[in-house]
Amino acid sequence: MPSASNRAHRGLPFANPMSEAAVDRMLDGLRLRPGALVLDSGCGSGEMLLRALERDPTWRGLGVDLDEDAIAQARARAGERLPGRDVRFEVRDAGDVSGRHDAVLNVGSSHVHGGYPAALGTLRTLVADGGAVVYGEGYWREEPSPGFLAALGGATEDELDTFGGLRSAAVAAGFEIEAVAEASDADWTRYEETLAANAEREGDSDALTYARRIRERRAIPGGTDTLGFALLLLRAG
Numbered sequence: 001m002p003s004a005s006n007r008a009h010r011g012l013p014f015a016n017p018m019s020e021a022a023v024d025r026m027l028d029g030l031r032l033r034p035g036a037l038v039l040d041s042g043c044g045s046g047e048m049l050l051r052a053l054e055r056d057p058t059w060r061g062l063g064v065d066l067d068e069d070a071i072a073q074a075r076a077r078a079g080e081r082l083p084g085r086d087v088r089f090e091v092r093d094a095g096d097v098s099g100r101h102d103a104v105l106n107v108g109s110s111h112v113h114g115g116y117p118a119a120l121g122t123l124r125t126l127v128a129d130g131g132a133v134v135y136g137e138g139y140w141r142e143e144p145s146p147g148f149l150a151a152l153g154g155a156t157e158d159e160l161d162t163f164g165g166l167r168s169a170a171v172a173a174g175f176e177i178e179a180v181a182e183a184s185d186a187d188w189t190r191y192e193e194t195l196a197a198n199a200e201r202e203g204d205s206d207a208l209t210y211a212r213r214i215r216e217r218r219a220i221p222g223g224t225d226t227l228g229f230a231l232l233l234l235r236a237g
C-alpha cells in the first residue's frame, strides 16, 4: 500500500504548500535553450517537471525519486500529457545523479542532496553556467519553540534558516536570485487541512496518526506561523 503521506497527497498537485499560480510563475522564468534538459531531483509524482516541460515542446526531462508509487503516478501523467516527449521518471537515489543540466528543480527535497545548506552547493554543480534552479525550501518565520520542533518529529533549529539567511546562502553558493515566492498563511491552511482530511478519510492507523500529527502541530502555540516555505528561482552565475 502507498505510504500515508502519498495517500494524503492524492488530488494535490505538489508535496509542498505553494500555490499552483506561484509554481507556474517560477517556471515561466526558466528561460532555457531549445532542447534543454531539466532535472527534477526528488520529483515526487512529477507535476512540477511536467509543468516545466509544457512550457517548451523541445525541452527534455529527467525526474528522480525513491518512491515507486510516486514515480508510477509521474509516468502515467507524462503518458497522458506529454505523449512522445523525451521525459523519463526513474526510481533512483537523486544523490547518485551527476552531470550538468540546463535546469534543476529541487523543491521540498534538499535532503536528497544532504539537506540545507549543503544542497545548494550540490545544485550548483548539477546546473550548467547560466542555467536555472527552482529551489523550494522551508525556513523559520519565527524562532521555533522546543514544542514546535518536537511536533515536527524531532527537528532541530539548525536544519533551517531565516528567509534572509536562505537568500544569502543561495548567493554564497554561486547563484543570482531572480524571483522568490513565499507560501501564504492561506496556502499553508489549504495544504495542511487537505492533507489531514484526506488522511482521515483513509481511516487506517498509519493515516490517522499522520493526520493527528498535523492537527496537533497546527494547534500548539506558533503552530501555524513558525515554519515558512519559499520557492527561489536561481540563475547559475
Ligand SMILES: C[S@@+](CC[C@H](N)C(=O)[O-])C[C@H]1O[C@@H](n2cnc3c(N)ncnc32)[C@H](O)[C@@H]1O
Binding pocket: 013, 014, 015, 016, 041, 042, 043, 044, 045, 048, 064, 065, 066, 067, 070, 092, 093, 094, 095, 106, 107, 108, 109, 111, 112
Ligand atoms: C516533500 S517531497 C517533494 C516532492 C516534489 N518535489 C514536490 O514538491 O511536489 C520529497 C520527495 O523526496 C523523495 N526522496 C527522499 N529521499 C530521496 C532520495 N535520496 N532520492 C530521490 N528522492 C528522494 C521522497 O520520496 C519525496 O517524494
